[in-house]
Amino acid sequence: MINDIMIAQKESNRLTGGRESRHKSFHESSLPHRTWSPFSREEGRSKRGRLLPFTGHFRCDIEYRIQTNLFTTTSTYGRSFTHRFTVPVTTHKKDALQNDCSNGGCCNPLNCFTIVNSTVWGTPPAHTSWSLVEHIIICHHLLLLGIFNQHPPSVIQIIIMTKITISALTMALLIRGSNAACDPEIVLGATCDLAALETAIAGMAECTTAQLFPGGDVATAVEELCKYDAPVQFVEIQGTYQLDLRSMNGGGDVKDGENSFDIDVARVKRFIDNEMDDQLISWPNYAQREEYNAANGYGNNGYMNNFNIDPVAEKGSCKLKTAMCCFVESAKDNFVDNSDACHHDLSHSPQSNHVNSGWSLYSGDEPTHCVGFTWKDGEDSDTYKGNALFYASLYQTATKGYMGNIPGAPMCACVEQMPVVTKADCVTARGAGLSYKFAVDAATGEVSASHSVTMTYSDCGANDLKAQVKAVHSDNTDILSAIDEHLVGESCDVANANYLNDEQLLVTSAKNEFKDLDGAVEEGRAWKQLFGEGVFFLPPDFDPEAADKEMRADINACRESEDRYCLILRKCPSCTVESHKEIVYKRITPFNEFQEGISTATTMDIPNLFMNQWREVNNKINVDYELYSSIADALAGTNAWQVADYNTNDNKYGFPRNSGPDRYVFNQWNSYAWNGGHANQHGFYVEVPGATTSA
DSSP, X not given: OHHHHHHHHHHHHHHHTOTTHHHHTTBSSOOOOOOOOSSOXXXXXXXXXXXXXXXXXXXXXXEEEXXXXXXXXXXXXXXXXXXXXXXXXXXXXXXXXXXXXXXXXXXTTSOOOEEEEOSTTOOOOSOOBOOHHHHHHHHHHHHHHTHHHHSOGGGEEEEEEEEEEOOOOSGGGSBOOOOOOOOXXXXXXXXXXXXXXXXXXXXXXXOOHHHHSTTSOHHHHHHHIIIIIXXXXXXXXXXXXXXXXXXXXXXXXXXXXXXXXXXXXXXXXHHHHHTGGGOOBOOOXXXXXXXXXXXXXXXXXXXXXXXXXXXXXXXXXXTTOEEEEEEOEESSXXXXXXXXXXXXXXXXXXHHHOOSSOEEEOOSOSOOEEEEEEOOTTSHHHHTHHHHHHHHTHHHHHHHOEEOOOTTSOSEEEGGGSOEESOOEEEEEEEEEEEEEEEEOTTTOOEEEXXXXXXXXXXXXXXXXXXXXHHHTTTOHHHHHHGGGTBOXXXXXXXXXXXXXXXXXXXXXXXXXXXXXXXXXXXXXXXXXXXXXGGGOBOOOSSHHHHHHHHHHHHHTTHHHHSSOOOEEEEOTTOSSGGGSEEEEEEOSOOOEEOSSSOOSSEEOHHHHHHTOOOOTTOOBTTTEEEESSHHHHHHTOSOOOBOOOOSSSOOOOTTTTOBSSSOOOSOOOOSSOOOSXXXXXXXXXXXXXXXXXX
């Protein structure tokens, strides 16, 4: 009986949240899925195959009312429920469940309750085949409602009002009893897809995909088996979506439960002992997330919040293909403090902290241990990223006792949803000998999928997540620059100062020798600040004409001594692309006459040109001006930029729009009217003629 209960519990997870539900809907004659026993690996594996007999998949409506018989008074709990689900109807009879307590029924050790027909609300249908799965579903509702905390289970009756059995679902019948003359095991090799299957059966007489999957969409059937049946689903490790969600957010039974630590991590430890080294683990994906994700901009998928790897989802995350966990305490006396938490924008993880906007700034004194991993699409690190996530999260909790989240942030997430920290350790998961196979049950024709692999887990070479990201993604300049915003190095000081000034308009005591200082020195030349934002904040003259007149005079000041216009320098430490952290504007032709606002064919407002409305008229690259990434290049006339971008309307994108040395470079523009670009911490400076130094 214990095996039946384990199976029923597994199936309950399937119907109430486990992502493994998708592939099981294909099977009409039996229910193949992975289960692993708390007793031994071998026992768990032996449970694959036909586990519960039933007559088919049906969509059922069960409406029921909970009634309690307390002492001599019969009272109605006062709520009716309708539960619709797709379920394999088994040969278990209702009367067999009514006295199931002695054999370990689904509510054991809570004792049993009784399922009875009601004649008060009408005669129920003649069909009386009630499965353990259905028993579990009703029991699950009772537990959620807290009924067992209010009334003794022995006096509870569940009165079934109706049960409607509809025709078998079309989509659930993709895999019928196969009549193909195929080998019992079909080895696909290291790839699981339709092409691999077709190659594997090419030499088998009278074995075709159409015979393996009669009457259905073969491609979809194979895809579902490969995606949901072959690997271990992440939800199988702990058992439910809610446990996974709460764990990744820093809570759950391990952190907040009433049991001892060893009891709460027992299931994860069993997986570590019995399954971890020879199982491919899928990325967290749940059936109950699909409808919500599709309706709220997270894509057509079931990914958990903060782990959405859908590249086309409007609100997808994981653009940096990097995930990280940061723990703040341990159930054991072995916590290693390896990082400092800097700050967290609460709007980056609203589904964890339930806050739409706001920010948290951390002192850096709180003990914090961060560890993460990265992957590259199409490579082994992509295949085994689910294993890497398990190793960085649940494994650390079960073996080291690490738990808890940085306040306001998830405990584990894609790095974009995590707090900014100084650094993080790095782990990898590698597989060897990965091989998929399909099994065909000779008696039923049922097709199931499985795999074999040998896994190894270790620290990255330098045990430095930032270094690993830059090594793996050396060909992706966007990731290379963006990771610096999340893993900021030895100190939080500069990162926090930039964040506060950039997002919250708060000025800290961050040292900056270029702030508001006439005569500041850069590359042996003296400079005067014109205007700037953030920690470089300096507005131009309030009168636009006066501001333009002053800037023209400053630029023209080098004509006599240098026989050229004075250079204009933009310093931008908040820019995320190296070529844009320092840009030098070298004017070649005279400016048009002043007129406030946007440039025209005959007029120009020079401060506005640089600050808000970068346009091409009288400002064409390598005709009217040149751009360089260093003062030395500008003075020598070498390595001039070749690609320019401008506003073509009245947009408020300032210097240099999306211009770049040899290609368009996006979002490095400044704007004193709009938000959005990365150049929110910058200052514009003009060269001071004749003030060269030896510095």
